[in-house]
Amino acid sequence: MPIVLASSSPRRRELLERAGLVFEVATSPAEEIHDAAMKPHVLCELNATLKAAAVADTRPDATVIGSDTLVFIDDMPLGKPADMEDAKAMLRRLSGRTHQVCTGVCVIYPGGGKNIFHDITEVDFRPLDDALIDSYFSRVNPLDKAGSYGIQEHGDMIVSGIRGSFENVMGLPVEKVIAALG
Numbered sequence: 184m185p186i187v188l189a190s191s192s193p194r195r196r197e198l199l200e201r202a203g204l205v206f207e208v209a210t211s212p213a214e215e216i217h218d219a220a221m222k223p224h225v226l227c228e229l230n231a232t233l234k235a236a237a238v239a240d241t242r243p244d245a246t247v248i249g250s251d252t253l254v255f256i257d258d259m260p261l262g263k264p265a266d267m268e269d270a271k272a273m274l275r276r277l278s279g280r281t282h283q284v285c286t287g288v289c290v291i292y293p294g295g296g297k298n299i300f301h302d303i304t305e306v307d308f309r310p311l312d313d314a315l316i317d318s319y320f321s322r323v324n325p326l327d328k329a330g331s332y333g334i335q336e337h338g339d340m341i342v343s344g345i346r347g348s349f350e351n352v353m354g355l356p357v358e359k360v361i362a363a364l365g
Contacts, residue, residue, distance in 0.1 A: 189238035189249040213237040227287030235289040254330025256282040270331035278311040302356035304347030
């Protein structure tokens with residue numbers, strides 16, 4: 184039975200390839216919901232479900248994986264930045280603090296059964312000054328990343344530690360996804 188990743192994220196694709204899965208990629212047309220009043224894990228599970236369902240409608244023969252990653256601090260989600268100033272403001276807010284990364288996943292099986300779950304990883308940031316933020320952004324494009332950073336891209340410049348899944352911070356809790364695929 185075919186597996187379809189309902190995501191255009193190169194990081195999610197890379198993670199599944201590294202896990203040895205054979206799969207197709209289909210970008211989901213679903214519009215993400217941005218509701219700061221929702222609990223972060225509920226919001227990322229909802230968006231993952233919307234993405235997976237939109238692709239599953241066109242691929243009823245396949246197992247479809249949808250996911251959504253949110254960075255949040257003080258229960259406030261930090262999505263992808265609108266521009267570089269927004270990206271800098273996000274890193275300033277994360278500076279010297281611990282935040283959480285939540286990835287919601289929805290696996291839709293042929294026949295319509297669903298497995299919806301999430302994973303949360305705690306990430307500790309080093310204290311960041313503007314010079315370090317500028318140096319980091321000279322190496323990494325923050326505009327396509329929740330929270331304005333990618334742990335896999337020069338993350339050691341800004342991250343001092345994590346508790347939980349490194350892959351979850353990249354955008355997909357691979358071990359849990361593999362378990363859901365059975």
